[in-house]
Amino acid sequence: MSATAPAALQPRKRPRRARAVATVDAIFEATIQLLLSGGLSRLTTTRVAERAGVSVGTMYQYFPHKQALIYGLNARYLEALAERIEAACRACHGARVDEMVRLLIETYWRAKTERADVTRALYLSVAGMDNSALIDEFARRADDATMAMLQTAADARFANIELVNRTLVTVVFGTVRNAFERNLEGARADAVRAELIRMCRAYLREAASSP
Amino acid sequence: MSATAPAALQPRKRPRRARAVATVDAIFEATIQLLLSGGLSRLTTTRVAERAGVSVGTMYQYFPHKQALIYGLNARYLEALAERIEAACRACHGARVDEMVRLLIETYWRAKTERADVTRALYLSVAGMDNSALIDEFARRADDATMAMLQTAADARFANIELVNRTLVTVVFGTVRNAFERNLEGARADAVRAELIRMCRAYLREAASSP
Amino acid sequence: MSATAPAALQPRKRPRRARAVATVDAIFEATIQLLLSGGLSRLTTTRVAERAGVSVGTMYQYFPHKQALIYGLNARYLEALAERIEAACRACHGARVDEMVRLLIETYWRAKTERADVTRALYLSVAGMDNSALIDEFARRADDATMAMLQTAADARFANIELVNRTLVTVVFGTVRNAFERNLEGARADAVRAELIRMCRAYLREAASSP
Amino acid sequence: MSATAPAALQPRKRPRRARAVATVDAIFEATIQLLLSGGLSRLTTTRVAERAGVSVGTMYQYFPHKQALIYGLNARYLEALAERIEAACRACHGARVDEMVRLLIETYWRAKTERADVTRALYLSVAGMDNSALIDEFARRADDATMAMLQTAADARFANIELVNRTLVTVVFGTVRNAFERNLEGARADAVRAELIRMCRAYLREAASSP
DNA sequence: GATGAATGAGATTTCATTCAT
DNA sequence: TATGAATGAAATCTCATTCAT
Numbered sequence: 040m041s042a043t044a045p046a047a048l049q050p051r052k053r054p055r056r057a058r059a060v061a062t063v064d065a066i067f068e069a070t071i072q073l074l075l076s077g078g079l080s081r082l083t084t085t086r087v088a089e090r091a092g093v094s095v096g097t098m099y100q101y102f103p104h105k106q107a108l109i110y111g112l113n114a115r116y117l118e119a120l121a122e123r124i125e126a127a128c129r130a131c132h133g134a135r136v137d138e139m140v141r142l143l144i145e146t147y148w149r150a151k152t153e154r155a156d157v158t159r160a161l162y163l164s165v166a167g168m169d170n171s172a173l174i175d176e177f178a179r180r181a182d183d184a185t186m187a188m189l190q191t192a193a194d195a196r197f198a199n200i201e202l203v204n205r206t207l208v209t210v211v212f213g214t215v216r217n218a219f220e221r222n223l224e225g226a227r228a229d230a231v232r233a234e235l236i237r238m239c240r241a242y243l244r245e246a247a248s249s250p
Numbered sequence: 251m252s253a254t255a256p257a258a259l260q261p262r263k264r265p266r267r268a269r270a271v272a273t274v275d276a277i278f279e280a281t282i283q284l285l286l287s288g289g290l291s292r293l294t295t296t297r298v299a300e301r302a303g304v305s306v307g308t309m310y311q312y313f314p315h316k317q318a319l320i321y322g323l324n325a326r327y328l329e330a331l332a333e334r335i336e337a338a339c340r341a342c343h344g345a346r347v348d349e350m351v352r353l354l355i356e357t358y359w360r361a362k363t364e365r366a367d368v369t370r371a372l373y374l375s376v377a378g379m380d381n382s383a384l385i386d387e388f389a390r391r392a393d394d395a396t397m398a399m400l401q402t403a404a405d406a407r408f409a410n411i412e413l414v415n416r417t418l419v420t421v422v423f424g425t426v427r428n429a430f431e432r433n434l435e436g437a438r439a440d441a442v443r444a445e446l447i448r449m450c451r452a453y454l455r456e457a458a459s460s461p
Numbered sequence: 462m463s464a465t466a467p468a469a470l471q472p473r474k475r476p477r478r479a480r481a482v483a484t485v486d487a488i489f490e491a492t493i494q495l496l497l498s499g500g501l502s503r504l505t506t507t508r509v510a511e512r513a514g515v516s517v518g519t520m521y522q523y524f525p526h527k528q529a530l531i532y533g534l535n536a537r538y539l540e541a542l543a544e545r546i547e548a549a550c551r552a553c554h555g556a557r558v559d560e561m562v563r564l565l566i567e568t569y570w571r572a573k574t575e576r577a578d579v580t581r582a583l584y585l586s587v588a589g590m591d592n593s594a595l596i597d598e599f600a601r602r603a604d605d606a607t608m609a610m611l612q613t614a615a616d617a618r619f620a621n622i623e624l625v626n627r628t629l630v631t632v633v634f635g636t637v638r639n640a641f642e643r644n645l646e647g648a649r650a651d652a653v654r655a656e657l658i659r660m661c662r663a664y665l666r667e668a669a670s671s672p
Numbered sequence: 673m674s675a676t677a678p679a680a681l682q683p684r685k686r687p688r689r690a691r692a693v694a695t696v697d698a699i700f701e702a703t704i705q706l707l708l709s710g711g712l713s714r715l716t717t718t719r720v721a722e723r724a725g726v727s728v729g730t731m732y733q734y735f736p737h738k739q740a741l742i743y744g745l746n747a748r749y750l751e752a753l754a755e756r757i758e759a760a761c762r763a764c765h766g767a768r769v770d771e772m773v774r775l776l777i778e779t780y781w782r783a784k785t786e787r788a789d790v791t792r793a794l795y796l797s798v799a800g801m802d803n804s805a806l807i808d809e810f811a812r813r814a815d816d817a818t819m820a821m822l823q824t825a826a827d828a829r830f831a832n833i834e835l836v837n838r839t840l841v842t843v844v845f846g847t848v849r850n851a852f853e854r855n856l857e858g859a860r861a862d863a864v865r866a867e868l869i870r871m872c873r874a875y876l877r878e879a880a881s882s883p
Numbered sequence: 884g885a886t887g888a889a890t891g892a893g894a895t896t897t898c899a900t901t902c903a904t
Numbered sequence: 905t906a907t908g909a910a911t912g913a914a915a916t917c918t919c920a921t922t923c924a925t
Contacts, residue, residue: 059888079290079377084916094890099917166290166377171433178432205438206445213428214421221389221420222382234417238453242445245452294898296908305907306900316899501712501799505919507887516886517921527920588712588799593855600854627860628867635850636843643811643842644804656839656875663878664871692909717895727911732896 063101065091067112074160079167084108109164113173116161121180123150128184132191136247139188140239144211148232151215158219181208195247203246207239274312276302278323285371290378295319320375324384327372332391334361339399346405347458351450354396355422359443362426369430392419406458414457418450485523487513489534496582501589506530531590538583539595543602545572550610557616558669562661565607566633570654573637580641603630617669625668629661696734698724700745707793712800717741742797746806749794754813756783761817765824769880772821773872777844781865784848791852814841828880836879840872 069090073082084105088098102108127146131139151158186204189197197203214235223231280301284293295316299309313319338357342350362369397415400408408414425446434442491512495504506527510520524530549568553561573580608626611619619625636657645653702723706715717738721731735741760779764772784791819837822830830836847868856864 078380083914085914095917096890096919097888100888103917105916163377166374169289174431175433202441202445205434206442206449209428209432209434209442210421210425210446210449213424213426215424217420217424217427220385222386223416223420227416230413231417231420234413234453234457235421237456238417238421238449241452241456242449245448246445295900296898299908307902307907308905310900311905500802506921507919510887518886518923519884521921522884585799588796591711596853597855624863624867627856628864628871631850631854631856631864632843632847632868632871635846635848637846638850639842639846642807644808645838645842649838652835653839653842656835656879657843659878660839660843660871660875663874664867667870667874668867716893718893728896729898729911730909733909736896738895 059101062091062093062097065093066098066101066108067115070108070112070164071157071160074163075156079163082164082167106168109168110170110173112164113161113168113170116157117173117177120150121177121184124181125184128188131188133193134191135194136189136192136243137240139192140207140243141236143185143188143207144232144236144239147211148215151219152228155219162216162219178208181212192247195243197243197246199246203243207243211235211239270312273302273304273308276304277309277312277319278326281319281323281375282368282371285374286367290374293375293378317379320379321381321384323375324372324379324381327368328384328388331361332388332395335392336395339395342399343402344404345402347400347403347454348451350399350403351418351454352447354399354418355443355447355450358422359426362430363439366430373427373430389419392423403458406454408454408457410457414454418454421450422446481523484513484515484519487515488520488523488530489537492530492534492586493579493582496585497578501585504586504589528590531586532592532595534586535583535590535592535595538579539599542572543599543606546603547606550606553610554613555615556613558611558614558665559662561610561614562629562665563658565610565629566654566658566661569633570637573641574650577641584638584641600630603634614669617665619665619668621668625665629665632661633657692734695724695726695730698726699731699734699741700748703741703745703797704790704793707796708789712796715797715800739801742801743803743806745797746794746801746803749790750806750810753783754810754817757814758817761821764821766826767824768827769822769825769876770873772825773840773876774869776818776821776840777865777869777872780844781848784852785861788852795849795852811841814845825880828876830876830879832879836876840876844868844872 066087069087070082073086073090084098085095087108088095091098098108102111123146124143127142128139131142134142182204185208186200189195189200189204189207214231218228218231277298280298281293284297284301295309296306298319299306302309309319313322334357335354338353339350342353345353393415396419397411400406400411400415400418425442429439429442488509491509492504495508495512506520507517509530510517513520520530524533545568546565549564550561553564556564604626607630608622611617611622611626611629636653640650640653699720702720703715706719706723717731718728720741721728724731731741735744756779757776760775761772764775767775815837818841819833822828822833822837822840847864851861851864
């Protein structure tokens with residue numbers, strides 16, 4: 040009987056798992072708050088555990104050392120970000136280039152600004168670890184997604200699409216980061232974002248026409 | 251830069267003698283090497299002094315605490331960078347927009363890549379201090395310089411020049427940083443740089459024509 | 462052994478069922494392996510339980526604390542060793558001194574070397590507890606057994622038999638331990654063992670003749 | 673001893689000044705006291721520093737980690753012990769075998785018992801480190817010294833001197849250790865020591881006559 | 884009974900900074 | 905003035921033990 044019992048009838052481990060997930064979430068949230076309030080140098084394992092409401096020991100069961108905590112935080116964030124970009128790009132397959140540019144920039148910009156505190160906290164944290172693997176993976180996924188999108192453009196064909204694509208993502212992601220670092224906010228940020236869209240459209244228009 | 255630097259972050263004394271200058275240089279160089287080899291977390295005052303060939307005590311004569319060291323390193327670098335940008339912009343007064351864009355981008359790109367190790371070390375170090383004052387000051391100087399340059403363009407007039415200028419510098423500086431983070435190097439970096447020039451030219455052309 | 466063991470170091474319960482015995486065996490075996498691979502400092506309760514294939518909780522049912530585990534391991538081993546010595550001595554009652562010496566040394570030497578890993582692990586573990594009770598008890602049993610044997614020697618009578626006996630066991634047990642510590646193995650160990658027998662025989666011959 | 677010591681276990685710096693020597697002595701003395709009062713498990717770096725009257729930081733300047741401290745303690749002790757044995761053996765060159773045996777055993781026994789607390793502390797500490805290098809080096813020096821002595825015996829020549837020598841030192845050193853472990857003290861210890869001398873003499877007499 | 888996640892005291896180690904020489 | 909030994913607060917991490925499930 041039990042061999043064929045559906046998974047839904049085995050709730051034994053579920054509460055435990057749910058709790059573990061909540062614990063990890065609390066730890067990440069505490070990390071972000073501490074990064075924002077005191078920067079990387081004030082981020083100590085003791086304080087993270089305390090703020091998260093768990094014991095240090097528990098924290099060390101989920102993260103074998105401090106680096107793993109920071110890495111995990113970045114991994115989770117970049118994973119979510121990559122997914123959003125991929126979804127946005129998929130949604131634009133077959134659209135016109137102008138639309139693609141608009142959606143790409145707005146998606147990325149919104150992802151960065153809707154929880155600006157998290158974004159800032161992560162920018163603060165990356166110096167504390169070897170993040171090249173994470174960055175590379177994220178860059179690869181983003182490049183692939185935008186490339187696949189650009190190839191389906193309804194109104195354009197690009198001679199050197201690899202280069203055009205790489206330029207586009209480097210410019211968009213870089214500009215957003217720099218806007219952040221300069222504390223561009225509110226109306227100013229909106230204006231720059233609109234101009235960035237204009238700029239990228241102008242570029243792609245030119246890149247499509249000339250071989 | 252020093253004009254706006256908080257008093258607490260100032261070097262204890264201006265090195266007036268040649269020997270003192272050499273000492274400070276050695277300390278900065280040691281800091282950069284250690285940042286590159288072990289990141290911010292391996293950067294200790296003892297190691298810096300040792301690598302620089304001076305005693306900790308001597309180092310504390312020039313930098314009252316560790317933060318002052320990192321701050322000083324960034325200040326010196328951003329000061330030099332700002333000066334290069336200002337010089338490049340001055341050299342372009344009265345030129346055509348295409349030329350301005352080319353020189354701005356090439357100047358900045360070269361400044362970042364000719365000692366890529368230093369650039370990387372500084373990116374690693376910024377998380378360790380409150381750098382907003384430095385960043386703001388640098389952004390202001392860069393904005394002013396490019397703005398003054400754009401206003402003298404031989405072949406263009408911009409309706410909303412403030413926004414156009416802000417967009418331009420945000421895009422250029424952001425893109426360079428992102429190219430760095432993605433480890434774009436060699437031919438790939440050159441190609442993206444050329445495309446960035448193309449993109450900015452297309453943008454300014456459009457911005458000049460339409461109000 | 463158990464007669465004199467302090468109450469606090471006693472196993473919580475006597476394993477009566479076969480399964481419980483197997484569990485305790487597995488725990489002891491895991492302890493030995495961990496001692497050999499990482500020394501006393503790497504011996505943690507979690508690792509012992511994991512290696513033994515039981516949960517920590519279960520382990521704490523058999524051993525109320527870590528000390529009890531180490532104590533139990535030593536007690537079991539010394540108990541078995543004492544029994545072997547007693548048996549060997551009993552088997553020699555009425556024999557000649559040369560035979561007694563040979564059997565005593567060979568029995569002890571073999572007991573130590575047939576599972577050299579266990580012997581080594583136990584030498585490593587004793588520093589981690591107050592083992593004087595165990596050592597004393599073992600020494601008493603060994604002394605009694607050899608004493609009883611010597612008194613029945615067919616070809617000798619000893620004036621100060623207490624001293625002769627104490628000297629004999631101290632020399633034999635000490636030499637074996639030292640041979641171990643010096644990593645005497647193979648043919649070298651055999652040669653030293655044979656010489657030890659010769660030496661003890663020479664001593665007892667002399668001790669028997671002179672009052 | 674230091675010739676074969678692994679680099680990782682070496683003291684961080686050689687104490688050159690008198691004060692530094694006093695500091696290192698105080699640390700060693702504190703270590704011994706703590707080993708005696710609480711065993712290896714109560715030996716913590718904090719307590720050692722506190723008892724020695726220095727700060728932890730200072731302690732870590734002389735010993736890069738706890739293992740190095742224990743290693744250093746043993747190395748110093750075994751070095752002194754080896755020197756005493758070597759001196760005693762040198763003093764016996766050309767003497768008769770009986771005299772050699774007496775001096776060897778009395779020297780070693782006295783070295784172990786005149787500061788019995790230290791001896792005991794060291795026996796407790798050895799389980800906490802990889803001591804094979806130290807033990808090997810000490811054994812080699814002791815073997816060499818006794819061998820050189822035996823070869824000059826005025827009244828004996830040994831066919832298989834290597835084996836005889838190895839047996840002799842293994843027996844003597846092992847017996848002393850065992851006497852210690854059994855807490856043989858006072859008159860009992862003296863009696864056993866005298867018997868050990870007798871035994872070794874009888875052995876060497878026999879070994880010298882028969883090939 | 885069995886389990887193993889959670890606990891938190893406490894261990895080891897680091898490192899910015901001072902100050903006697 | 906230059907040095908670098910000494911300091912000790914504080915950081916990271918471990919692990920024996922408990923207890924809810």
